[in-house]
Amino acid sequence: MARRFQAALMAALLAFGAAHAAMPNIAADVPGARVAGQGGFTWFGMKIYDARLWVGDAGYVPDAxxxxxxxxxxxxxxARIAEASAGQMEKTGGGTPAQRAAWLNQMRAIFPDVKEGSSITGVFLPGGAVRFHLDGADLGTIAEPGFAQAFAGIWLSPRTTAPRLREALLKEAARR
Known part of the structure; x- marks a missing residue:
């Protein structure tokens, strides 16, 4: 009985650790990647997604x-994800109308349809590019001036429409 309990406990601990280990696509570009914070986003009571902010040794610094x-x-x-993203960029003051229109076209070309359990990750690189992945597989990169700041601002800007999620994401984002 004790061995079964120990085995179950070990399996649970390993599963918990794996859930917080950076996927290779994150670890490759974010040295020392760790979860700074996480939270859920709901819309009219419907859960849409869970979000995690991964930061490196420097913590959350926009140019890291x-x-x-x-x-x-x-x-x-x-297409719906792209349109919602462009709409949120407008609400947070990200980009000009012309920039948002161009970014919307690029996001429509990159963002795939998702199902329950699918994960899209945006890796924000120094210099302003964002590399997107679906469940770890490369989707493409958007390297337009201002895009990275506007896209990250959906969640991380003080002007976000989801301030509780922002607070949860930035919970442990300081340098370590």
């Missing part, structure tokens, strides 16, 4: 690499 991971709780089209 970091990653935002969204694990979806429902099926959504890539």
């Amino acid at each position: 690499p970091f990653a935002l991971e969204l694990r979806y709780a429902r099926t959504l089209s890539g």
